[in-house]
Amino acid sequence: MTIRLEQPEDQAAVYQVNAIAFGRDHEAELVARLRGLPQTLSLVAVEGDAIVGHIFFSPVTLEGVDADRQLFLGLGPIAVLPDHQRQGIGTQLTLQGVEQCRQRGAKSVVVLGNPQFYIRFGFIPAAEKGLRCEYRVPEGAFQVLELAPGALEHCWGLVQYRPEFADCE
Numbered sequence: 566m567t568i569r570l571e572q573p574e575d576q577a578a579v580y581q582v583n584a585i586a587f588g589r590d591h592e593a594e595l596v597a598r599l600r601g602l603p604q605t606l607s608l609v610a611v612e613g614d615a616i617v618g619h620i621f622f623s624p625v626t627l628e629g630v631d632a633d634r635q636l637f638l639g640l641g642p643i644a645v646l647p648d649h650q651r652q653g654i655g656t657q658l659t660l661q662g663v664e665q666c667r668q669r670g671a672k673s674v675v676v677l678g679n680p681q682f683y684i685r686f687g688f689i690p691a692a693e694k695g696l697r698c699e700y701r702v703p704e705g706a707f708q709v710l711e712l713a714p715g716a717l718e719h720c721w722g723l724v725q726y727r728p729e730f731a732d733c734e
Contacts, residue, residue: 567611
């Protein structure tokens with residue numbers, strides 16, 4: 566299995582992976598709407614010649630922080646075809662995605678997801694850093710990972726995702 570940047574010819578397969586993994590089209594439509602916007606990152610997991618996994622990062626805004634000066638990203642969606650799950654593909658997508666975010670100069674990454682999955686990558690509850698999500702989510706599900714030491718030292722408040730997230734629910 567290899568992980569690489571999504572290519573234009575991958576779009577249909579990425580749509581299918583997200584639709585199948587989530588059992589609905591919402592996440593696939595979200596990726597289609599966000600694709601190509603500045604500061605997004607889209608990686609695919611390829612096994613043989615088939616795309617079996619996908620991860621997407623898009624910019625989020627943090628109350629009181631100039632988005633042109635500090636890049637904050639939101640992880641999601643992440644999808645792996647059901648017959649390829651529990652084989653480490655999601656872990657590899659996350660590890661490589663977070664590293665590429667770091668290399669691109671992102672200061673932190675937020676995620677809405679299972680704390681037991683994301684803790685292994687260093688994510689902590691965002692509330693510990695004074696951050697809150699614009700959506701109502703279960704306690705502990707909104708998490709953050711600082712990619713640069715002290716990146717969130719003087720940051721707190723509401724984190725907002727792109728408007729496309731609300732449009733796709």
